[in-house]
Amino acid sequence: MARTQEQRRAETRQQLLEAARDMVAERGIAGASVDAVAEAANLTSGALYGQFGRKEGLLVALLDAWKDATASVIAADFEASSSRDDQLASLWRNLADPPADGGDAWVLLEHELWLYACRHPGARSTVAARYEDARRSLADALPGAAVADDPASEEGLASLLIALVIGLEMQRRLDPDAISDELAVAGLRTLVDAFARTRERA
Amino acid sequence: MARTQEQRRAETRQQLLEAARDMVAERGIAGASVDAVAEAANLTSGALYGQFGRKEGLLVALLDAWKDATASVIAADFEASSSRDDQLASLWRNLADPPADGGDAWVLLEHELWLYACRHPGARSTVAARYEDARRSLADALPGAAVADDPASEEGLASLLIALVIGLEMQRRLDPDAISDELAVAGLRTLVDAFARTRERA
DNA sequence: GTCTATAGATTGATAGAC
DNA sequence: GTCTATCAATCTATAGAC
Numbered sequence: 001m002a003r004t005q006e007q008r009r010a011e012t013r014q015q016l017l018e019a020a021r022d023m024v025a026e027r028g029i030a031g032a033s034v035d036a037v038a039e040a041a042n043l044t045s046g047a048l049y050g051q052f053g054r055k056e057g058l059l060v061a062l063l064d065a066w067k068d069a070t071a072s073v074i075a076a077d078f079e080a081s082s083s084r085d086d087q088l089a090s091l092w093r094n095l096a097d098p099p100a101d102g103g104d105a106w107v108l109l110e111h112e113l114w115l116y117a118c119r120h121p122g123a124r125s126t127v128a129a130r131y132e133d134a135r136r137s138l139a140d141a142l143p144g145a146a147v148a149d150d151p152a153s154e155e156g157l158a159s160l161l162i163a164l165v166i167g168l169e170m171q172r173r174l175d176p177d178a179i180s181d182e183l184a185v186a187g188l189r190t191l192v193d194a195f196a197r198t199r200e201r202a
Numbered sequence: 203m204a205r206t207q208e209q210r211r212a213e214t215r216q217q218l219l220e221a222a223r224d225m226v227a228e229r230g231i232a233g234a235s236v237d238a239v240a241e242a243a244n245l246t247s248g249a250l251y252g253q254f255g256r257k258e259g260l261l262v263a264l265l266d267a268w269k270d271a272t273a274s275v276i277a278a279d280f281e282a283s284s285s286r287d288d289q290l291a292s293l294w295r296n297l298a299d300p301p302a303d304g305g306d307a308w309v310l311l312e313h314e315l316w317l318y319a320c321r322h323p324g325a326r327s328t329v330a331a332r333y334e335d336a337r338r339s340l341a342d343a344l345p346g347a348a349v350a351d352d353p354a355s356e357e358g359l360a361s362l363l364i365a366l367v368i369g370l371e372m373q374r375r376l377d378p379d380a381i382s383d384e385l386a387v388a389g390l391r392t393l394v395d396a397f398a399r400t401r402e403r404a
Numbered sequence: 405g406t407c408t409a410t411a412g413a414t415t416g417a418t419a420g421a422c
Numbered sequence: 423g424t425c426t427a428t429c430a431a432t433c434t435a436t437a438g439a440c
Contacts, residue, residue: 005423008423009423012423012424026321027321028230028231028232028317028321029230029232030230030231030232030233031232033414033415033416034415034416034417035414035415035416043424043425044424044425044426045416045417045425046423046424046425046426047423047424047425049416049417049418049424050423050424051423054416054417055416055417108317108320111313111316111317112317114313114372114376115230115310115313115314115317117376118310118375118376119228119229119230124376127376128376128377128380131373131376131377131380132377132380135373135380156382156385159370159373159380159381159385160366160370160385160389162369162373163365163366163367163368163369163370163372163373163389164362164365164366164369165365165369166365166368166369166372167364167365167366167367167368167369168361168362168365170316170365170368171333171337171361171364171365173320174316174319174320174326174329174330174333175330175333175334178330178333178334178337178361179361180358183358183361183362187362187365187393190392190393190396191389191392191393193396194392194395194396207405210405211405214405214406235432235433235434236433236434236435237432237433237434245406245407246406246407246408247407247434247435248405248406248407248408249405249406249407251434251435251436252405252406253405256434256435257434257435
């Protein structure tokens with residue numbers, strides 16, 4: 001029966017994390033008060049402090065959950081694509097029109113946590129590690145990954161692709177008509193092709 | 203002598219705006235309290251409310267100031283560059299290592315205001331217009347701008363360049379070693395060259 | 405136009421009942 | 423482990439003196 005208690009605790013924890021994810025995405029970190037998050041999870045602030053100690057504890061836990069949830073989904077979707085264009089299209093769609101649980105929340109949360117990391121040195125390394133993971137796993141999944149003679153340049157390409165996707169998504173969110181899917185995929189394709197051409201020469 | 207009063211009012215206004223710019227960049231919009239901003243400008247909250255009415259009034263004014271200050275500086279620096287590579291390098295340096303008054307503050311403020319615009323429909327069009335201006339002025343300054351038969355594709359290239367610069371700066375701020383200046387300029391160059399190649403074919 | 409003083413609401417966090 | 427109740431601090435905004 002100790003098992004049931006653990007489960008209940010885990011459920012409470014996840015309810016709080018989901019509520020926090022949505023509320024931080026909607027109102028920002030400062031705007032998501034402890035009481036409001038707890039109430040949205042049909043709990044009270046006491047439960048939240050019992051689980052995370054302080055508000056920052058909730059944010060750190062949210063950071064980890066966000067790290068796991070997004071990276072794995074994107075990587076799986078990427079590798080499941082058959083053609084190279086499908087791969088790049090899935091990379092773009094996953095940010096521009098996210099299908100995962102939580103939907104839009106993760107994208108705004110991404111920026112919220114990025115800002116938080118820029119201002120709080122303690123959290124910076126966690127967020128930095130998440131971006132590095134994204135670069136690495138994307139570099140591994142890239143077309144020419146079999147040739148492992150210069151992993152640095154492969155991660156460079158991954159950096160460019162991620163940068164392009166994030167920057168385009170920012171512009172599209174302000175004005176959906178400003179960025180077409182075709183433009184995004186064409187831009188990604190251009191970078192990948194240029195990389196492949198450089199690779200052939202060497 | 204009415205002139206002196208106007209000047210004093212304008213000075214007060216600018217002191218408040220500069221203090222708000224730095225404090226919002228450092229602590230975020232929610233973290234930059236009215237009292238703290240006023241005190242940083244060697245004034246009190248009374249002066250701030252006399253100038254902007256409410257806190258959101260200050261933010262809107264800050265939005266406009268930010269729009270003017272950044273776009274013009276970047277455009278001027280861009281056009282002052284001689285070679286094409288210098289142009290692209292200046293585009294990158296202006297975000298990665300900003301020389302303008304306020305320095306780093308503008309970059310973090312950029313993200314803060316972007317998030318604010320995403321959440322407040324009233325402010326969204328202002329921020330969206332700023333990004334559109336950036337795309338337009340960059341498109342005008344681009345190499346092949348003389349051929350004006352397809353302005354849409356030129357703005358598309360500008361969208362890609364801006365996206366790349368923003369996304370790379372985000373990654374570099376978390377980990378300065380992750381993004382080299384050479385990689386950034388090479389990425390920009392790749393996109394510009396591909397565009398020029400497409401243009402020649404047509 | 406700016407300052408002082410203060411009202412009214414909300415915040416993060418703690419203590420003790422259950 | 424979660425809830426109720428509460429404290430001290432902080433916030434936006436207003437009112438009236440100067």
